[in-house]
Amino acid sequence: MIEKRALKTLEFDKIRQQVAQFCTSSIGKSAIEELVPETDYETVVALLEEMDEGLSILRVKGNVPMGGIFDVRPHAKRAQIGGMLSPMELMEIASTIRASRILRNFIEDLEADETITIPHFIERKEQMPVLTALQHEINDCIDENGGVLDSASVTLRTIRQSRRAEEAKVRQKLESLTRGANAAKMLSDSIITIRNDRFVIPVKQEYRGHYGGIVHDQSSSGQTLFIEPDAVVQANNEVQRLKVKEQAEIERILLALTVKVEEVGHDLFVLVQLLGEIDVILAKGKYGQANKCTMPKMNADGYIRLVRARHPLLPIEEAVANTIEFGRDVTAIVITGPNTGGKTVTLKTVGLCTLMAQSGLPVPALDGSELTVFEQIFADIGDEQSIEQSLSTFSSHMVNIVDILSKFDDKSLVLFDELGAGTDPQEGAALAIAILDEVVDYGARVMATTHYPELKAYGYNRPSVVNASVEFDIETLSPTYRLLIGVPGRSNAFEISTRLGLKTNIIDRAKSFTGTDRHEVESMIASLEESRVRSEREAEEAHGLLEEAKYLHEQLTERIRTYDDKKESLEKKAKEKARKIVDDAKRDAEAIIEELRAMKKNAASAVKEHELIDAKKRLEETAPQDNKVLQKVAAERNRAQNLAVGDEVKVISYGQKGVVLEKASNDEWVVQIGILKMKLPESDLQYVKPEKEQQTRAMANVKNRGSLVKLELDLRGERYEDALLRTEKYLDDALLANYPRVSIIHGKGTGALRQGIQSYLKGHKRVKSFRYGEAGEGGFGVTVVELK
Template sequence: MNHKIIDTLEFAQIKGRVAHYLVSAAGQRELAALMPATDYQTVQDWLTETTDGADILRLEGGLPLPKLADIKPQMKRLKIGANLNGTELAQVAKVLQASRSVQNFFEQMREKKIKLRVLEQTVDRLVTIPSVTTRLVRSVDPDGRINDEASTKLHGIRQLINKTENEIRQQMAQYTQGKSAKYLSEPIVTVRNDRFVIPVLARYRNKFGGVVHDQSASGQTLYIEPGAVMEDNNRLRQAQIEEKQEVLRVLAELSALISPYRHDILNNEQILGHLDFINAKASYAHELKASLPLLSADNQVNLRKAWHPLIARDQAVANDIKLGGDYQAVIITGPNTGGKTITLKTLGIIQLMGQAGLFIPAQEGSTIGVFDNVFADIGDEQSLEQNLSTFSGHMENVKAILDQLTARSLVLLDELGAGTDPKEGAALAMAILDEIGQWGSLVMITTHYPELKVYGYDRAKTINASMEFDQATLQPTYRLLLGIPGRSNGLEIAKRLGIGSAIIGEAQSLVSDDSQDLNAMIGDLVEQRKRAREEGDRLAKLVAQNQADQEELNQKLDRFNEQRDRLLERARSQANHQVAQAKRKADRIIHHLRQLEIQQGAGVKENQLIDAQGALNALHQDNPRLQHNSVLKRAKAKHDLHKGDAVLVKSYGQHGELLSRRGNHKWEVQIGILKMEIDERDLEKVAKRDLPKDDRKQPSHRAVKTTQTRKTSARLDLRGHRYEEAMGELSNFIDHALLNNLGTVTIIHGKGTGALRKGTQQYLQSNPRVKSFSYAAPNAGGDGATIVNL
């Protein structure tokens, strides 16, 4: 990539903004050497690293890197056997500490299941030296001071120094606080020539023995070391000399300790600098609200809502810029101050940023190419004096570009052909565009020449474009309009600025009709394009609102389905609970009947059976949804019970009379000579005319007659039933046979495994109402059936 384009498009300013986020000297070096790459895979790798950095910044707040100094000079000194000072050792220690902390940081990200693309492999190249790092951190402070813990001898020497200094200060206190204080210019203790002294007024010099180490500028004060502390000062000075010698020995030891690892340490510094550089690129992308560009292998550029990164986001106008694919050349025409030049610069700087591994100031999904060179000849007429941008200067730049052109180049030319005769300039511009087109390079130019509008219309793979102007105010909107050539608004602008109408009219008469018609056509196209864009914006907002409404409806539907499922699950749970309760109650009733059979021996009394059956029927739950059913309403009249009504006890087919209500849902019923408490759901009111003749009169004493409750057969077939089900059927069958006065019944249990036969016989043996039982005759089933006498 040529260096001139870096200056022309102000790429150095972009690098300067990235530099604000760097904390390491190695990162600064890498940024300083950064140039846009021209290899597709290199650009892709750089962008992938920046994507990892952006993910770390978004999820973890960035990499935990401290400020790191340049340690290359230190490593060179170690190579020749020199010793490092405390500050240099502290800088090396910080690199080793940062290496360890970065590795720990990435380990924690792995534990959090945060997936990265390439940076983990980079971090794995870091070499941690735990023993050396620990020794350096323990021995050297971050500011370079050697700690007491660096060696046992140093610790002892410094303790001696502290003790001696305290003793000297205590002795000096008698001069600064006692009677001698009046001979001092100030009651303080200070240091001269590394020895403790006191400031004595010159006229009282003989009041103190000792040595004079200094005097004030006026000569009125002498700094005297009293004779009483000279021995302690000597001892202190000796300890200080030993301290310096021990510090030098420790520095030599630590330098020798890290010298074998200098290559690893340098490698760590480079890796940390690279991570710092990636973190800075990600931070700048976050500040700029930039996005990851997609790379086009055939150099198709499609920038969506792109803006110039050096213009504040709230002031920049975003444009869609397309180049490549359907057309190789874009010709932007129109008057000055409309934004043509900044559009060229926006395309160029975005290409440089993307090829340097930076995110670009454009919406997600934008595509850039990978060009082997980006060439530009751009002169900003708004900021240059008119005679500084000469035709010859432009032609020299164009010649240099044509000499280096390839099929993978991008060319940006501002005001091509300007500075000479318009006819010649237009012709030259078209010839240059033809030459660039033969190379297959992509090119975007700006021009004022109307001839190039026709060129853009006639040439293959060439398209006109312009910067939109508001026709009402004649102010630029800075929006790029692809497919529409620019209209010259010179006369309208002059009129708005106050040029007389006579002059404007004369100028219009001098402009050819064809030119006026072309301008009118362009103006109409611009106006249609503006209306279409406004309508598109309105529809986009409407679509966005509909999508938001649809998403809200989907969320509400999801919540409704979740709530419905919860209610259904709760209903199932409650139903299962009720079923379980009913089953437990039924089991208790059956168990109670079994106990009665065992205790009474002679069998269960009829009223006990009726009570038990009533309790079982009470477990039935009516469905409340059927309460308003018209059929049930007609049937409900049969259950409108009152005292004295004739009723049928449904469970056993017995007729009786209601005597009184017991509780909310039970009645006392007279059945023959028995009085029983029956649940009202087991009762059905009947007309007395429907009673059997014997029941219409109710004598005070008569036997209870049983009516067949169901068409009871004298035969029960248990084959194909499960064991528990079969035993339940057998018990019910025997009960109904007894109630219907059957003397002999047959139980068909089959042969099979013998389980049903054995269970049947065990039940018959335990039932006291069974007189006897035996297998059927061979021609009637043999041992597959049992004849029971009741």
């Protein structure tokens, strides 16, 4: 368990107070007030998963029905030891059971929703005892205001009816007295009132003997007496008797209900516990929503990475966010720099975020943050001067540090604020270094702040330690509270004094008193700061260019995709139309050819000339009428093919092969197709190379082209658009050369060119797969492409 001292020093109690405000029941508030960080990794992960489920429910539903819940454990305990519960206590029990039933139904509805996963809530729902029968029994007897209903029992209804009848008689008799002839003179007021639970009338002092009866009270002046006249004494006695009887019946009913409660006392304890846990989980989620927190990823490796983390106790609009990372190669951060710069706030931010995560709370940081589970957290922060113990600031700090050094281990987070302060600077710095060495060498995670200049070089001499500082704006003479990892803080006394108007000769003299080593260190730090500012500016510019390039790439990719889709659609439609035309023509041609064959078989019987002419004409008419584009393309091609007698050709309009017999005219040839001789235009003929010639020419073409295409394409230094165009052409050449595999060299750089090339490869139809190069092939700077 984390020590209470660390919880107090880091002000974890204030975090609990803020979270408790989001609870809807006293049960949840009490649980939050006792909330402490867990030290078991599995437990912490489960707590955060529960909280994340609560956040998911709040995001989807907006709210969860948690009204009407009371801490009824004391009531159940009193019932178990034989006490009688009051109507109000019974009403609270019924209300709590009703609230659990509504919540159970709510979770069951969520369980049926496939868009959300809530196993922890479902588990608690299934553990909830079902006590609906007890709720109905109580509601049948007790109303919402804690009154016992007439319907609680037949006997109670009868008694109350009799009591009301007797009260009506008493009122009737007293009203007749207040309306009498002498009433205005003898009575202080014509009203009926109650004293000592009996009906009376206000009589003036001097007329007390007129009505007789019993005096129950008098006014402060003594002039008015509240008298129960003799005429109603017996009736009032009857009312009192019925009231006693009524109270006895009520007690009997309450005892019977108390026995029912006692029978399910254990179930009530379980129910209240589960409702309290759910209230706590939802309160954590609501706190996270209100403070823009996220769920960190947890590890058991001592690694901390807080992305743009804020101090949880500072207003969101005022807190400066910082990214803090350490715990693997670097196990310690030493923050140097002047006071009031935000060093302590940074320390507390890490400590509080760790405590919050280990308590199942979201942390005020961006997504991607990661924290570890520590078994102990130690903090030496603030002015611990103790007058009672006659200890100075240094002594008080040292007492605390000695205690820390006796307890910490490699699974501890140790936070030192102004380590070694309050004593001689040289000795204090030496102690600080020795203490840090002790903790760092043991393997603990450490964050320490100091204003000693000797510790500025501490991080440079130890590989597991890194320097840091809080930025100071010389122009405004104020800290920016930004944490600078890797840059030690430097004194700005000379610069501040110059801006405030201190004479130059005084500043120069002061500089002469500082040692050469110190001056060199300050110059080094100043150079580091300048480099950091320049790097940040260049990084921002590069990021802007990268975002612009990404946008342009997305636009270009979308246009190419749209073009390809449209092109493919048009080609598909054209091919389908052409296929249909050709199929129809084939069917007609085949029918005519069959008819001609039949004529040939029947040659014995004379075949008339006009029948042959008619068949030939119909055969010519089967040529597709919508093939003008194909014929035009064929004509362009045939200009270079120089047809000759004996050439084998393909008749485009019929889809049949034939042999050229003779030239009929400038643009017409006589072609033998099977048994038919036809005169056809040259534009309808396509030269067909003999099979052996085709194979020879294809091999020669591949050989010639392959000798010109390299096995790798170097794109280093190319602009993005030029690189894409070169890649497209290169892949076409490689495919024509029948290369099964090629390499594209794009370099490592920022990765933008690599991502663009690989995005293009994903959409290429002839790319089978691609991968990064092996160690001997160029690694991440090369993409190896498999072609198909």
